[in-house]
């Protein structure tokens with residue numbers, strides 16, 4: 001293949017020499033690479049995409065879009081960790097629309113106005129940053145009002161609109177929703193999009209690109225074959241516990257939470273409803289861990305975070321969900337190493 005063409009699904013440069021590499025097509029006239037074809041038709045990952053992307057390469061590419069509007073996409077499972085990570089600092093003096101996606105994962109009875117007010121309070125961590133334009137949008141990629149809300153936010157701000165953010169936050173899905181078709185490849189695997197591509201949209205040019213790798217997302221810290229089992233297909237399921245004595249909770253072999261209660265203590269887990277939560281007295285927790293060691297994914301390779309005297313707060317486990325704690329004397333959270341655990345105000 002002589003001229004450079006890119007895959008319409010993932011933005012990888014097309015090539016017909018190396019079958020195991022990104023952008024491979026059997027015939028030069030094909031517009032979709034084999035990897036996109038297989039993801040779309042068989043949900044089958046043929047190339048480990050994590051090796052194809054570096055944050056440095058993304059940052060370098062973004063320097064070409066100084067005047068553009070950056071739609072910085074995060075999601076309801078990781079926005080607190082994302083804000084705390086300080087990534088938005090690198091967009092200072094730029095135009096930014098902060099988009100918190102996947103709000104359809106919140107329980108059906110969630111009061112979204114209240115959620116929006118509570119999330120605004122959390123934005124105080126970025127209060128000292130100066131942007132040339134800043135707005136915030138809470139949405140999800142199936143929201144039929146998304147197009148209207150998006151156009152209201154971007155009207156007159158810039159001609160070029162670049163979607164950026166961590167992997168899996170739904171950038172390509174949101175662009176597909178704007179376009180009203182499925183031209184971009186989306187998947188639950190991290191790092192689906194491999195290269196930048198320009199997409200005309202009315203008077204605007206949209207840009208989809210690879211997601212940044214966030215080392216703090218739980219998905220990055222567990223074996224890749226488990227990623228698919230953590231796909232969120234339905235809303236987070238609240239699991240409520242009243243607690244009267246020290247208790248420990250094991251969410252599969254992924255996360256452990258120890259609680260020392262105060263009076264009227266309760267804990268509500270908002271997690272993927274396919275995950276099993278096992279509860280035991282804290283005095284038996286070590287024995288439980290020993291007996292289930294082989295299932296315990298992170299086999300001792302975990303980080304431990306401790307929080308004291310909580311009246312009412314959420315603990316967000318990056319990419320995994322959150323836990324609302326009420327009247328807790330001490331909470332200890334065990335997560336796979338490097339996973340961000342963020343204490344914040346409650347959002348529901």
Ligand SMILES: Nc1nc2c(ncn2[C@@H]2O[C@H](COP(=O)(O)OP(=O)(O)OP(=O)(O)O)[C@@H](O)[C@H]2O)c(=O)[nH]1
Nearest residue numbers: 140141168169170171172173186187191192193211
């Ligand atoms: N529940 C829910 N799932 C979503 C939403 N948006 C995207 N997803 C799912 O999230 C996963 C990732 O979506 P993508 O659109 O591929 O995300 P991306 O940000 O483009 O990912 P990369 O290309 O890897 O950076 C897919 O399984 C989507 O179906 C949403 O609003 N709600």
Ligand SMILES: [Mg+2]
Nearest residue numbers: 171172192193
């Ligand atoms: Mg993508």
